[in-house]
Amino acid sequence: MNPIADIYTGASNGLREVWANKVRTLLSMTGIILGVAALVAMVGIVQGMLGNMRASFERSGGVLRLEVYPREAPESQQHIAGISPGMTWRDIVAIEKAIPLADYVTPIVDMSWESFIANGRRERSMLHGVTPDFAGISNRKLDYGRFIADSDIDAKSPVIVVGSYIAGDLFRNIENVVGQQLRVRGQVYTIIGQFESTASRGFGRSRRGWNYEDRKNYIPATTAMSRYKGDDGVNRIEILASSVEAMPDLMSQINNTLTQTHRGIQDFEIRTQDEQMQELKKLENSFTYSLGGIAGISLIVGGIGIMNVMLASVSERIREIGVRKAIGARGHDIFIQFLAEAVVISILGGLLGLVASVGLLTLAQDLIPQGENISNMPVTAMFYGFLFSSLIGLASGIYPAMRASRLDPIDALRYE
C-alpha cells in the first residue's frame, strides 16, 4: 500500500539478487560502464582541448582583436581587380592616421618556416615581420630584453625577438640570449628580446614538442620587407580595438579606409575573434553531439545487454515468481522487484563508469604533460551520463519486469 515501502522492498530484493549473481551482473553492466566512461571521458577531453584553444584566444587579444586578410575581389570587380595595390604598408599607415579607435595596428609579414642558424646548430622555426604595436596585441611577455621599437622600423634594423624554442635550442646553457647573433637565409640578426615560454600555459605539446607560440620569432616588418620581400606587401593586419563598444564603428572605418587605399576594390576581409569564437563553439557542439551520440549508442547497447540478462533472469526464476505470487505477491510487487534489479544494475554500472571515466581523464592528463588541464572533469557530462544510464536501465527493465509480473501463479508453480 505504501509505494516507498514497495520500492524499498523491491530495491533490497534487487540488490540481494545482484549480489547473488555477481559475475553475471558485472558482465551485463559492461555496456553501461563503457558507455558512461566513454561519454564522460570524450566530452571531458574535447571540452578541455577547446577550453585551452579559447584561453589561447583570450590571451591574444580576446574579442577586441580584429584581423584583416586579403581575399579575391568579388566577381563584379574581377575585371578591374588589377588596379588595387593589395595589402601594403600604406594600409597600416592609413589606419594609424585615420582611425583612433584602433589602439594597436601591426602588419604581419610572413616568412613562414625558416632555418635559424647559430653556434653551428640549425633549427626550423617561424619568422614574422611586425611593428612595435604587435606587443600590445599579442600580450606576450618577455623574459629578457625588449621588443621591436619604432626606431628599428625606421632603420630597418637587423634585430630579432626570439621565442623560447629557438632560445633554448640554438643557445643551450645560455639562460639570457639577448645580444647573441643568429642567421636566417644568410642574414645576421642580433637578438634584442626573448619571450617567456608558453609551455606552461599554451595549447599543444611542451617545448620539446610542437607549440606554435614558442616557435614564433619576430623581426621589424620593414626589415622583412626589404630583406626578403622586396616590396611593401603584408600578409595580414592585426588590430586591437579600444573597446568592445567601438568594434562596429572600427570595422566600418577600417572598411572605408582600406576601400580607399585599395581604390575601391574589396579584396580584403575583416575577421573578428567573435567569429572565430563562434566557429570554436560550433566545433565544440559538433564534437559534443557526435561523441555524445556514439556514447549514447553504446549506452543503448548496454541497455539491451541489461534487458537480455533480465529476460534470462525472469525465465530462470519462473518458479520463484510462482512461489512469491502464491504466498501473496501481487503483480506490481513482482514488477517492482525485477525493475529494481535492472535499475540497481544500471546505477552500479553508471557509478563504475564514472569511476572509469575519472581514470581515463587522469590518464589523458598524464599522457599530455602540460600545466593546463587538457581534460577537466566535465561535471555536466557526468551528471547526464549517470542520469541517462539509470534511465536506460529503467527502460530496459520494464519489459522483463512486465513479463514476470504477468505470469500466472499456477503455471509458474508448475514450471520445471
Place this chain on the structure above:
Amino acid sequence: MSDSCTVFELKDIRRTYQVGSELVHAIDGLDLQIQDREFIAVIGTSGSGKSTLMHTLGFMDSPTSGQMFFEGEDVSNIGRGDRARLRSTRIGFVFQSFNLLPKLSVLDNVLLPLIYGRQNPANKKELGYSVLERVGMEHRASHRPSQLSGGERQRVAIARSLVNKPRLILADEPTGNIDTKNRGRIMDLFGSLLDEGITLALVTHDDVVAQYAQRRIRMQDGKIVEDDAR
C-alpha cells in the same frame, strides 16, 4: 448463507479450460462446505480436479461459474489484487516440493509472506523465530534451504505458511517428497495446528496420510464422489 463456523462455502462451482479445441471441465458442479478447524483430505486420481479445487480454495484461480463464500463474504468475482491480499493474509500454502527460495535464509523465507501482506510488525524477527520454534527449526534459522533435509525443508515451509496467522492452510501432497519416517512427524505437526484455530485442507493420494484427516473427500471427473461428512 453460511453460518459463523463455516470457513469456506462453494456452491455449484465449475471451472473449464479451453485446451486446443476441447473444453475441459476440471471442476464440474461442485458443492462443498469447510467448517472451522476442520482437517480435510482431498483424495483422487490425477486429473480428478483436486488440484484445481486447491487452487480455487487458495485464490490462485477463479471459478468459471458458481458462488464462493470465504468467512461469510462473497468472493466469487473478486479481482486479482483482492485475491493476492487474501493469499497473503488469510491463506497459508504448503507445496509438495517445498518451494523455498534457495537464495534466502530459512528465516527470510519464513518472513516473506509478511512483506507481501504489507505487515511490518515491530517484532518481525521474533515472530519468525517463534514459528520456526513451533516446527522445531529455530536452530536452523540462518541456514540456506539447500543445507536442510526434505523433512526439515517441509517444516520450514509449514512455518512460512503459519507466519501470517492464516485461517486456512492448503497443502498439496505435503509428504510426497518426504520419507515415511518424517511423514508421520509432518502429519502430527499439521494435526496440532487445528488447536490454534487453523483449518486445514490437503491433497494427497496417500491413504496413510489421508487417515490423519477428520474428513476425507474423494474426487473424480471434477465432482465429489465420496465425502465423510455426508
